[in-house]
Amino acid sequence: MTTTRPTWAIIDSATDVGVLLGAARQLSDVVVALVIGPRHLVEQASSSGFSETRWLGEPAATVGSEDYAAAIAELALRETPTAALMASSTRNRLLAGRLAARLDTSALTDVSDLRTEDDTVVVTHSLYGGAALRTERLLSAIGVITISAGAFAAFGSGPSWPGPIVEASCAVTPPPISLLERRSEPRSAGTLPQAKVVVGAGRGVGSRDDLGVVEELAQALGGQMACTRPLAEGLNWMGRDQYLGVSGLSIAPDLYVAVGVSGQMQHMVGVDQARVIVAINNDKAAPVFAESDYGIVGDLHQVVPALVDALKAVS
Amino acid sequence: MTITVLCKWCPDTEDLEVGSDGSISFERAKWSISEYDRVALEVATSLATEVGEVVAVVAGTSIIDTSMTRKSVLSRGPDRLVMVVDDRLAEADARQSASALAGAIARIGDVDLVLCGAGSTDLFAQQVGIQVGERLGWPTLNEVASVHLTGSSCRVERRVVDEIDTLEVALPVALAVTADAALPRVPGMREILAAGKKPTVVWSLDDLGPPAAVDRASQVVSTVARSHSTRLQVLFEGSPTEAAAQLVGALRHESLV
Known part of the structure; x- marks a missing residue:
């Protein structure tokens, strides 16, 4: 009505x-x-x-x-x-x-x-x-x-x-604000909302160096990297424009792979429109598995390289 | 110069409990300063080492009127705290909160700069700071990534889509800062003990300058837990190689690889 x-x-x-x-x-x-x-x-x-x-x-x-x-x-x-x-x-x-x-x-x-x-x-x-x-x-x-x-x-x-x-042009009084400089700085996430495949890294990825392992998976899947909020804010391992969730980006890819992501609501709300969600986490009780279609419980340092190899084998 | 920082005391959304009927409860939740407002506290404190006094303002029901709230706010740098405590602020919307906070700022008097975080951790409507600024009739900006004082004005960086503007704004001004603006401190024991000695005043809505709004602008019809899309929840077991092979098989079946 x-x-x-x-x-x-x-x-x-x-x-x-x-x-x-x-x-x-x-x-x-x-x-x-x-x-x-x-x-x-x-x-x-x-x-x-x-x-x-x-x-x-x-x-x-x-x-x-x-x-x-x-x-x-x-x-x-x-x-x-x-x-x-x-x-x-x-x-x-x-x-x-x-x-x-x-x-x-x-x-x-x-x-x-x-x-x-x-x-x-x-x-x-x-x-x-x-x-x-x-x-x-x-x-x-x-x-x-x-x-x-x-x-x-x-x-x-x-x-x-x-x-x-x-x-209907209306009178606008310019605010008492002067523009000193305007510089273009595209967010690196520019195309993240359109990506078909997104691989998200969470705190379970132990160090900045270990992100390389996750990046290899993103490449093998032809996808883009994203992360949870702590990796972007606080740890600063990734860009502030790459985190998914309530105060970050919401995406709807065909495939979202969560690596070392515990599955807190604040993050998952940013990906719950994904068609298929895959989780890799060493904690079987992590809430992310209840929010996923497919999951592997295990150490990401072993599971992710194995997955990259398996993907290379079929491509 | 006086800087006020608007802080919200809110329940931790991770402690939210969902009943079998989809109802939600914060009965057992921890409460704390909205994490985005901690950034604003840090920005204010770093600016004030140069210039003057920082007054934190918190508004809410009697749930906020505890020594824990006071110490939590004051240990993060402000010189004093103003609390607007009034049970008519239960389930306050942005209009009520903004009207109470703007009234408190008017009563504090001679405020040059109002800072707040991007939004609150519970509602995240990103509205209160903006509405406070507009109610005060001041220039107001959101998404502010850095703040520097330059005498009677301040210089800020503001991100709008793919551009970053450097702006100079004459004081007084209200700014909502992003997480980029500062890294909030974790208060140490000495700061927590010192916080106990800092002054706090408590006002009700009736003590403020202009009369504050006491009703919501909208009526809450229902608040229920979000139902999630049902996922398959298939777990692949075995060695990493076996599990990976099974997962790739499933992804091929879904035409994803």
């Missing part, structure tokens, strides 16, 4: 257009896109099936989508949409918080399910390190919601139906 009030989708990136429309349609048949970005992004949104596409403007280099909070809040108070939806990026999390404070509500974040019941918004999101799911019913008039990546299917009505574009 949906409400008669419109729902807003705040768009500042081309990758979010279809997914935000798909999510917003769970709440309302009337979905208005508020676009912050260049003309081609507005045109992409307008041909994606929104009821209306509003162009809030193209931000200058020193301004981010977060700086539109005051303008969007003012518009929201005037028009009372059901909710303003956005993706869960760094800038959008900041925008959501600023918008929520201005609308005196609490942002609902990383939402994986959305619906309306009796004209009120009901959302579901995970908490406690991914161990639990909470369902909440919004009590404030306007919801501020960030959506969980991958939880909603993109909605597309095809590029043949461009909807109206309304130029």
